[in-house]
Amino acid sequence: MIPLVAVAHGSRDPRSAAQVAALVDVVRALRPGLDARVSFLDLSAPRLTDVLAGVRGEVVVVPLLLGRAYHAKVDVPAIVHEAGRRSPRLSVTVAEALGPDPRLESAALRRLTAAGVRFDDPALGVVLAGAGSSDNRANASVAAMAQRWSAQTGWAGAIAAFAATVQPDVPAAIAKLRARGAERIAVASWFLAPGLLPDRVYTAAHDAAPDVLLADPLGADPGVAELVLQRYDDTLRASLERTG
Incomplete structure (x- = not known):
């Protein structure tokens, strides 16, 4: 083999x-x-x-x-x-x-479920947090995923955010979700494994929303x-x- x-x-x-x-x-x-x-x-x-x-x-x-x-x-x-x-x-x-692949998206959603997220929660805003890239197409694929989640769930909304290189960052995404009526915040991880950038995302999310639900990396x-x-x-x- x-x-x-x-x-x-x-x-x-x-x-x-x-x-x-x-x-x-x-x-x-x-x-x-x-x-x-x-x-x-x-x-x-x-x-x-x-x-x-x-x-x-x-x-x-x-x-x-x-x-x-x-x-x-x-x-x-x-x-x-x-x-x-x-x-x-x-x-x-x-x-x-x-x-991008639907199986990765499904894994990210499973991680959200494990963190306590319900898909029918109209007061929930979800940040889909990734690393950020100099390649706009890579960033666009993450943003498109967040848009699908907004359309397919009962959440107040879902917004992509990035740890580096491009905007919005996590605090800005949380502010946008609050403006849409989100009372609770969760962060979905578009990272394969733990590390510096995921930790940066989690710290920024917790500072902006202390009761945030944090999903693990895909792992x-x-x-x-x-x-x-x-x-x-x-x-x-x-x-x-x-x-x-």
Whole structure:
């Protein structure tokens, strides 16, 4: 079976690497016998470069990224290209990033439910908080998700907010929801794992709304693990079709 190398961004917060490892554990449990390995782009070990250096033959790299932004478009392909240059016996195919995908959205909603959110609460405003990107399309996909939630639930509204790079930030989003009549606030996490940016989001939300409901990052959700395997399978299928 061709190895799967999952690559996450990485963080100085050890909880992040632990959560990514837990997700890959679920992937292994769903597909016994699959050689599924963990790697990171930066800040955590092992790095993708080092993991690929230890592999020979074919391998599929699955970016554990929630959007198709800079890391997915530039960083991962550049590392893979350099790994192939150093080791001609290595053949790497890169899968699509995890997001956007309805299974991630469902996982985020499950995390909200676990935090105590009811979907028929007309006094609730929900902030969908993500990292923020220099790629406007990645930000737009998060905003579109929040708009769907506004239309499909009984909430006072849902608004996307970002920890960095773009607006609105979390306090501004909470203020907008208050203006729409929200009496209670919840924050949905558009992060895969804990770390500096999720903590920044949670602190800002608690400062603006002390009784806020905080949902956990997507983490080792079985739906996310199934999506990782789907990206792996789709990549293998496309590779077979290209080679005839």
